[in-house]
Amino acid sequence: MPPKAQPKGKKPAPDFNPVVAFYLFCGTHILSALYAPVQDCDEVFNFFEPTHYLDHKHGLQTWEYSPEYAIRSWAYAGIHAAVASVARLLPGSTKTTQFYFLRLALGFFCACCETRLFATIARTLNPRIAVFFLIAMVFSPGMFHASTAYLPSSFAMYTNMLALSAFMDWKGGLRTAAGIFWFAVGGILGWPFASVLVLPFIAEELFLAVQTGSIYDTAKRFLDGAVRSFCILVGTISVVVSESINSFFYRKFVCVPLNIVLYNVFSGPGRGPDIYGTEPWHFYARNLILNFNVWFILAAAALPLQVLSQLFRKQPSSKSSLVRGIIFVSPFYLWLTIFTLQPHKEERFMYPVYPFLALNSAISLHILLAYFGSSDPRQLVGKIPAKLKLGAAFLLVLGAIDVGVWRAIGMSTAYSAPLKVYEPLHEDGVSKPGDTVCLGKEWYRFPSSYFLPKGVRAKFVKSAFTGLLPGEFSEANTGFGLFPGAWLIPSGMNDENKEDPGKYTDIDGCTFMVDSSLPSWTPSELEPDYIGDTATWEAVKCERFLDTAATSTIGRLGWVPDLPFVPERHRRSPVPSHPPLHPARVTEHVFPCHRRAMMESIKLRAREACNSQHAQAASKAFQEYVMDNPRPLVYIALGVATFIWASVLILRRFKPSKTPSRRGSPDPEKPSKFKVDRPPGVWIPSDFKRPAAEPYPNWSVETSKPRPYRPFRYGPKYNTTMGLRTMDWNEWIELDNHYLSFHGKKAARLASDRASKLYHTAPEAYDGAVELLEELCSYLPQRYPSMFKKTAVGMDNLVTGESLNIVERPLKEDPMVMCARQVQDDLAIMFERPDGQYYLLAGCILLAGFWRLEDKLGMALSEIHTSGSVPEYKTKLEKGMMNFFRRVKPENPVVRNNYFIQVDEDLAWSHSIGPEDGEEGTIGWFSAEKDKAIQHHYFRSERQSLRRLPRSGGVVFTIRTYFHPITEICDEPYVPGRLASAVRSWNGEVSQYKGKERYETVLLEYLDKRHEEQLANGLDLEKEDDVRAYPW
Known part of the structure; x- marks a missing residue:
């Protein structure tokens, strides 16, 4: 698999x-x-009306458009x-x-x-x-x-x-x-x-x-x-x-x-x-x-x-x-x-x-x-x-x-009444071109000329308002070009809100009047009761409109049904106590033409039930309505069911799932359920057996390519964490078509004069090293059966011809060397001592690039990192790392990735930072040549797995290095832009640790250029998540 x-x-x-x-x-x-009602007259007069003028060549004009x-x-x-x-x-x-x-x-x-x-x-x-x-x-x-x-x-x-x-x-x-x-x-x-x-x-x-x-x-x-x-x-x-x-x-x-x-x-x-x-x-x-x-x-x-x-x-x-x-x-x-x-x-x-x-x-x-x-x-x-x-x-x-x-x-x-009362004007025979709809005290609720039929104009009659009303865009169309109303200076405009009498029309010139009659309103000379003047006006349409002055706070805040059980002071439509022309607190009218709209809703009939007889009548009417019109009840039931379903869905969103959708990543800072009740330095052998690995389908030492790990994230924030993820047992050791190259480099290193400095197994760690060898001789034939064959005494490597005998004593080689020859990883094992610290006591480090085993051997975990100036180790990593090492269980392996930039082509040791045999103080980024050509820049990524050996209790590191020219990985979509952003996100400590100062100018210039090329070729940044996910 x-x-x-x-x-x-x-x-x-x-x-x-x-x-x-x-x-x-x-x-x-x-x-x-x-x-939704139009809440602001500024929306109508400053925006809908000019828009209407552009579309229909007439409209109302405010002073702002002068x-x-x-x-x-x-x-x-x-x-x-x-x-x-x-x-x-x-x-x-x-x-x-x-x-x-x-x-x-x-x-x-x-x-x-x-x-x-x-x-x-x-x-x-x-x-x-x-x-x-x-x-x-x-x-x-x-x-x-x-x-x-x-x-x-x-x-x-x-x-x-x-x-x-x-x-x-x-x-x-x-x-x-x-x-x-x-x-x-x-x-x-x-x-x-x-x-x-x-x-x-x-x-x-x-x-x-x-x-x-x-x-x-x-x-x-x-x-x-x-x-x-x-x-x-x-x-x-x-x-x-x-x-x-x-x-x-x-x-x-x-x-x-x-x-x-x-x-x-x-x-x-x-x-x-x-x-x-x-x-x-x-x-x-x-x-x-x-x-x-x-x-x-x-x-x-x-x-x-x-x-x-x-x-x-x-x-x-x-x-x-x-x-x-x-x-x-x-x-x-x-x-x-x-x-x-x-x-x-x-x-x-x-x-x-x-x-x-x-x-x-x-x-x-x-x-x-x-x-x-x-x-x-x-x-x-x-x-x-x-x-x-x-x-x-x-x-x-x-x-x-x-x-x-x-x-x-x-x-x-x-x-919403102003949006409805103009509907009859669009009916046949009600209005005609040349008619005028007049507005008095209701001028600021006019929903715009879009609600008037073609040829019908809105006019203002004098009311108690003393400010400046809108005028009209000029409709001159001879010798003035297009839209003359926009540039001809209108009369009577000012920016001081001073009233202009020229904005009013005579009441005798009004064909229609829009007005309201509310219980809290008292007629005056400037605002007469047009609705009550039935000798002059006839109602065309009446719509309910809230009388805020006569309605309780609850009625003003939201919708209150007009039902008998609702206290009268909170209802929007109490029993009529005024003439029929304004039977409720909310009405708005258009006059004339002998027509009156009657509301036939359940709400209004129920509203009239102010005593028990009315309530019984309303209940009977309601039942009859439901029998005659079942669909609304069905729709309401469906709506309620939908609301309940949506509520349950939202509730589930808040409730954490018991079964995660993917394997979770351990939190090393968070105490686990695994209780550590053993004394420091003492390990009680576990009976855990690693699950058998499934064969890697179609794996070939010639054709299986390295996995494209690109473990860098977009900046500008750089997260300093251990970055651990749960590891699948099948993925413990990764081999690919670079195997023979790695094998050759390792063999050459082990045959060199430096060989004795590249591996070591302390006596107290020997059993752990042998256990690791046994694990590899069991895992590799299971995972890569075309390359390894299990034997009675160990394992045969079918590609290199090597045979491992792991039962003979003494072993032909150091067990760490025997392990390292068979895989592309470097290997290290750390053991806990009575002081509770974990020490590096066994390892074979052949292709590390930037560090030497001889410098770290025998060191405690914290000293290894502090001696290497790992950024923010003391403040952000040490506590979590110590907690993780103490609690890690044999059955819970993890994996992590990191990356570096290298400015030379040597996989085993980056000679640009100094000679591998150099003295302490002579090795570091300060030795590297600055601003080398981009062809000398390499992307170095490590995949590190960590697991505890069940018999010895040692914690094994496998360190697999992936090494590619920067110019090669930049051919991949999204990589140049993301890598550039990641490099820029490094803070001072990280930049110093990774040697940014020696290569940033050339590298970032190249990455930016390649990123721009990808964008120019149609790269869609929004689709990156569809094709790539961290850390691949």
Whole structure:
């Protein structure tokens, strides 16, 4: 059976498939596009109306679009107008269809951005964090509205997700340029202030530059990002688009982002955003609690939890990890602080930071679950039953979902009337070109001209509002060219919100009137009761609309069913106490034409049941309805079943699986269940027998190639760990078509003058060396039957003609030499002495490259590593390594990989660092020639297996070296880019240990060049996981 390497083109199933995530995001946004009310009149008058003007040659114009001020971009409106115009190709398309099509397109794009960020979080941080992020985004009322809002702040939210994903995703190297690019897109084309969110990531880049010493590379990435952003965006958008689009519309050069900043930040007295209203400092806190409930509280706690988790964790992370964690959570705090300090506050100003809020909350919940999930009985949380903790976590998440859905439904049912009351105007015989729809006190709820039939215009009549209302784009079409309304200066516009009487029309000129009549409202001279004036107006359509002033807090927060058992003060639709024209707290009307729409829903009939008789009648009506219309009940049942299924699925996501999907890697720092109750230095022989190895299918000493170990990871973080993985017994010894070359080199080494320095077996280790020889004579004929044959006294090597007799005494050679001749590995055995330390007492080291057996023989494990200046051994490796050696069991072998760069071609000894027989102090990287040609650079990788011998208790190291020219491995896809990133990630200690200073210039220049060539030839970095997985 071949080694169980992960097959190319296939990878383990992720915890949550990004495609499934996309469907969830997209499904939510479809509901938002179809049912979410328009929350902000700025969305209508500053964006939908100009878009309508581009598509239909007429619309309402705000002062921001006057060429005198020019603080709105026609480029932004033009992109959306082009998208909306696609809906005209649909059969039976109307202007209203265009409105909803545009919202659906915005939702689709938002879902793509969310899915990209979700996948990056799952791959880079943790799949559980990604799932929490998804839940927070999908089930939050804030995202329900922001995802499909036609606003620059929503557009900035989209690009911020792409920017965050770029800065977070270090696969393939740092993506500084891409991150800067997307922040710039959102700032220049969308909302300039959103670009401030790039600052934490710039700070992280500078920190990494100082820490790793790669200031040049960082500056290069900044320059790349700036060039992309400035030349492509500022050049293409601000110059080309501004000159060819904005200049076409405004008939003069303008810089819209600059105008926005100048007006909002540097306006004089009586101007600027504050004239439109101010809010107290806690406005955003209250608003975010409404829109994100518990997710906002978790997001606010992210930074403290991040710091505390680093301070009190058993294995403190590196400084770069702590900084990276803080960077990810800091944009939310930065944005919230900046806008809390501004007097003028609006809900939409928070849209750009919604993804950061969701990420913060997901990280917080992940940290809390990691802490409360502890089973350590020494901790208080460890004494809480696991099922109780799991249930509490599940209820928290489920409660957040329920509250979010409850509020989203409440908002949609309470305020969606403006999207419905215009429907009769599109019916035959109701309206005709030239009609006018007038708006009084309801002007700010107008959903846009997309809801008016062709030829019908919206007008304003005087109400109690005293600010500046929108005007109309000029429709002059003779001698003025295309879209004259964009560059002709309208009359009556100002940037001080001063009322312009010219914006009003006379009530006698109104064909239709849109108005509301609410119980809490009192008519006045400026706002008469049009609904009550039945002599003048006739109702066309009535829709329910929430009277916030007369509704309880619970009724305002979310959906409350109008059922008899609900207290009257919380109901949205109590018993009518007013004339029939406004029978409930929520109505909105279009007049005239003698037509009145009656609601025939179960909800409204049940609402009328305010006493027992009514309740009985409502119950009977409900039963009759169910009998006549069974399908809705079936749909509800299916919906409930689906919700329960989804809840169970999520619960299983939180619960750790008892059967891992793949072999787990041991954690040397974590105490194992294997209790060590023997005295140090004493080994009690074990009766464990190694499982018989399965023959390697089709193995040949001529054709079986070396396995392509490439054990380097993308930077910029370099992880100093033992890197142990569980080893399959079949994979203990690896042989390939380099066998005869290795065999010859070993034979030559053992015949040289240095032979006595290359192997040694201490008397106390002799039995262990013989045991190893016996193990190899048993394993090799099983695994490689075409090359080795087991005999009565040992083993025959059918390729080299050697015969081993392992029963005769004395043996013909040192047992370690006999072992080393038959395999391509170097071999070493360590034994525990009474002091509890493990000592190197037997070995045959023939092809080590950078170290000599004579220098390490007889040393304790710690001294071997400290004498070799192994990076961070004392701080990060010693404790775990000692723990592992003490507890390793004969039945649990492990394997690890490492890699080095060598600047000469000698496999046995790298003579570039000095002569092999050189004195101590004369050998080191300081002796190597600097910046040798790339042809002299070699990639040296070691595969080390560790297992305990059951009889003697010795811990055996097998060290197999793979040696390839750098130019050869760089022919493989993804290798140049990943290796370059790994080399750049080495910190000072690691760089010194690996001799980076002697070759980095030539090596990195070559790797970068080859990486760029691969990219130019179509290499897709996103597909790397499909074809390669660490450490292969």
